[in-house]
Amino acid sequence: MGQYECHVFVCTSGETCPTQGDTEKYVKVLRAGVQKAGKQVEVRINKTGCFSQCGHGPMIVVYPDDVWYAGVQESDLDEILTSHILGGRPVERLRYAPGVPGANKIDVEKKDLAPRGVDAGAARPSSTWKRVCRVDEVAANGIKQFSVEGTDIVVVNAGEEMFAFQALCPHEAVSLAEGIHDGCVLTCLEHMWQFDLRTGGPMGDAEAGLTGYPLRREGEELYVDFDGAASRKGA
Amino acid sequence: MNVHVSARNGIREFVCEPGEKILHAALRNGVELPYECATGTCGTCKATLLGGQVESEWPEAPGGRYLKSAAELLMCQSVARDACRLEIAIALKAPEPDVPSPCPLAGVVRAPHHLTHDVAAFDVELDEPIDFEAGQFALLTVPGIRGARAYSMVNFDRQAGRLSFVVKKKPGGAVSEWLFGHDVEGARLGIFAPVGHATFRPDIRKHILCIAGGSGIAGMMSILARACGADHFAGWDGHVFFGVRTARDAFFLDELEAFRARYPTKLAITVALSDEEVPPALAAAYPGFAFAGGLVHAVAGERMKGRFTDIRAYVAGPPPMVDASLRLLLREGRLPPADIRYDKFS
Numbered sequence: 001m002g003q004y005e006c007h008v009f010v011c012t013s014g015e016t017c018p019t020q021g022d023t024e025k026y027v028k029v030l031r032a033g034v035q036k037a038g039k040q041v042e043v044r045i046n047k048t049g050c051f052s053q054c055g056h057g058p059m060i061v062v063y064p065d066d067v068w069y070a071g072v073q074e075s076d077l078d079e080i081l082t083s084h085i086l087g088g089r090p091v092e093r094l095r096y097a098p099g100v101p102g103a104n105k106i107d108v109e110k111k112d113l114a115p116r117g118v119d120a121g122a123a124r125p126s127s128t129w130k131r132v133c134r135v136d137e138v139a140a141n142g143i144k145q146f147s148v149e150g151t152d153i154v155v156v157n158a159g160e161e162m163f164a165f166q167a168l169c170p171h172e173a174v175s176l177a178e179g180i181h182d183g184c185v186l187t188c189l190e191h192m193w194q195f196d197l198r199t200g201g202p203m204g205d206a207e208a209g210l211t212g213y214p215l216r217r218e219g220e221e222l223y224v225d226f227d228g229a230a231s232r233k234g235a
Numbered sequence: 236m237n238v239h240v241s242a243r244n245g246i247r248e249f250v251c252e253p254g255e256k257i258l259h260a261a262l263r264n265g266v267e268l269p270y271e272c273a274t275g276t277c278g279t280c281k282a283t284l285l286g287g288q289v290e291s292e293w294p295e296a297p298g299g300r301y302l303k304s305a306a307e308l309l310m311c312q313s314v315a316r317d318a319c320r321l322e323i324a325i326a327l328k329a330p331e332p333d334v335p336s337p338c339p340l341a342g343v344v345r346a347p348h349h350l351t352h353d354v355a356a357f358d359v360e361l362d363e364p365i366d367f368e369a370g371q372f373a374l375l376t377v378p379g380i381r382g383a384r385a386y387s388m389v390n391f392d393r394q395a396g397r398l399s400f401v402v403k404k405k406p407g408g409a410v411s412e413w414l415f416g417h418d419v420e421g422a423r424l425g426i427f428a429p430v431g432h433a434t435f436r437p438d439i440r441k442h443i444l445c446i447a448g449g450s451g452i453a454g455m456m457s458i459l460a461r462a463c464g465a466d467h468f469a470g471w472d473g474h475v476f477f478g479v480r481t482a483r484d485a486f487f488l489d490e491l492e493a494f495r496a497r498y499p500t501k502l503a504i505t506v507a508l509s510d511e512e513v514p515p516a517l518a519a520a521y522p523g524f525a526f527a528g529g530l531v532h533a534v535a536g537e538r539m540k541g542r543f544t545d546i547r548a549y550v551a552g553p554p555p556m557v558d559a560s561l562r563l564l565l566r567e568g569r570l571p572p573a574d575i576r577y578d579k580f581s
Contacts, residue, residue, distance in 0.1 A: 171325065180562050180565060180566055182565070182566055182569070187565050187572070189558060189561050189562070189565075191271075191279065192561075192572035192575065194572065204571065204572050204573070205572060205573075207243065207325050207326055
C-alpha cells in the first residue's frame with residue numbers, strides 16, 4: 001500500500017489533454033474539493049504528463065482503483081470528486097474503454113505547442129500571435145532569449161515541447177537564458193531559483209513564478225501570444 | 236541609527252553603529268538579510284530605500300549592475316546616515332540554528348608563507364576567539380586599502396583563536412599584492428566574521444562531494460577537518476575533486492593525504508590537472524590519490540556518474556568552474572538546490 005488511499009492523476013502537460021480542456025483548472029477544482037472534505041491526508045491530486053492516449057483527453061486516472069476517465073469536462077468534475085474520489089464509486093459513464101492495451105494515441109492533427117493549459121491558445125484570432133523565431137534557432141535542450149515587439153522572452157526547447165517565459169528571473173533580474181533546464185525544471189543559476197517548465201510556477205526556494213506565454217508552431221516558425229500570458233507570480 | 240527593513244514575510248528592525256554597513260549590522264543582530272559575497276559583487280543584498288539617507292562606500296561596486304533605480308542600493312556597501320527604511324523584494328530566512336552571528340573583530344597577521352608560486356597562506360591571530368561553521372568565510376580589511384576581501388577559513392576549531400586563510404596572487408589586486416609584497420607579519424587587520432552559507436555540519440547524514448578549483452580548496456579543508464573530527468566518514472563517503480592547472484599549482488596535498496589516510500576506503504581524493512599531463516612523479520608521490528587530466532568539473536562528472544544519491548555538494552573556485560559544476564550537479568546529478576552549497580564571490 002502506498003501513501004494515499006486515493007491517488008489521482010490529471011494530465012496537464014501532455015500534447016493534447018491541455019488543449020482539450022483547462023486541465024490546470026481541473027486540478028485546482030479537485031484539490032479544493034478534497035480540501036473542503038478534509039481529506040488532504042488520504043487523497044492526493046497530482047498533475048502529470050502524457051498517458052500516451054492522446055486524443056481521448058482530458059484524461060484523469062484514479063489509483064488504486066485503476067479507473068481511467070476520458071473526455072472529462074469541467075462539469076464532470078464534481079461527480080468524479082463526490083462519487084468516486086470521496087465516495088469510492090467510479091463514474092461509469094466517463095470510464096475509458098479503448099479496447100486495446102498500452103499506448104493508444106489518436107492520430108490527431110499537429111496541435112499547438114500550448115504549454116500549461118492556458119485557455120488562450122488556438123481559439124484566439126491569429127493576429128495576436130507574434131513571430132518569435134525559427135524553431136531551429138533554439139538548440140535542442142537549449143534556452144534562448146528573444147525580443148518580440150519590445151518584449152523580452154526566453155524560449156525553452158524541451159525536446160517534444162517548447163515553452164516561452166518572461167526573459168528575466170524574478171529574483172535578481174538575470175536572464176533565464178543563462179539558466180539550465182532538464183525538460184521539467186528550469187533553474188536560474190544565479191541563485192538557484194527553480195520553476196516548473198509546464199506551469200511557470202515557483203519550486204524550492206523560488207518565491208515568485210514566471211509569466212508564461214502560449215507558444216505555437218506553424219511549420220518551422222514559432223509564434224507567441226502575449227495576450228494569453230499566464231502569470232504565476234507568488235503562486 | 237535605526238534601520239527598518241520590510242521583506243515579503245515580515246519586518247525587522249536593528250541598530251547600525253555609525254559607519255557600520257547595514258548588512259553587517261543586521262547579521263550581527265541575528266537578522267538574516269539576503270547576501271552571498273558580502274563584498275559588493277553578487278548583487279544579492281540589494282534593497283530599495285523608502286526613507287532616510289544612506290551612503291554607499293563603494294558606489295562603483297560591480298554589484299551595482301543589478302540596481303535598477305537610484306533608490307536601490309547594496310546593503311553590504313551602504314552605511315545609514317540617519318534612521319532609514321528599506322524594502323527587500325524577497326522573504327527573510329530564519330537564521331540557521333546554532334550558527335554563530337558574525338561580529339566585527341581585529342587581529343594580526345601570523346606566519347605568512349608561500350604555498351605555490353602564486354598562492355600564499357597566512358593566519359590571523361584574533362584578539363578574541365570566535366566560533367564558526369566549516370565552510371564559512373571572513374571579510375578582511377587591510378588598513379589603507381579600501382573595501383573588504385572575502386577569504387574562506389581553512390581550519391576548523393571551536394573557540395578559534397586563529398583563522399587560517401589562503402590567498403591567490405592577483406596582479407593588480409591590492410590586498411593580494413600587499414600580502415605577497417610586504418613583510419606583513421604582525422600587521423593588524425579588521426575582520427568581520429563568520430559569514431557564508433556553504434556550511435557543513437555533521438548532522439546532515441549525506442555523502443559529501445567537494446569540487447574545488449585552485450584556492451577554492453580552502454573552505455573544503457575546513458569541511459574535511461570538521462567531518463573527520465566528527466567521524467562523519469565512518470558512515471558516509473567523501474569525494475573530493477581538486478582542480479589546478481599544473482602540478483606546480485597544487486598545494487595542501489599532504490594535508491589532503493592526512494585526511495584520506497584516516498578513511499582510506501571512504502574518502503576519495505582526485506586531483507585534476509587542466510593544463511598538462513599528470514607527471515608520473517606526482518602520481519607516485521601520492522599513491523592514495525586518483526589523478527586525471529582535464530577540467531575538474533568534467534573529471535567529477537565522469538567519476539561521479541551514478542553516484543549522486545544522498546549527496547551534499549560543495550563548490551568553490553573561479554566563477555566559470557563554479558558555473559560548470561552547478562550545471563553538472565543540477566543536470567546530471569539532479570541534486571536539489573538545497574544540497575548544492577556555494578557562495579558566489581563574483
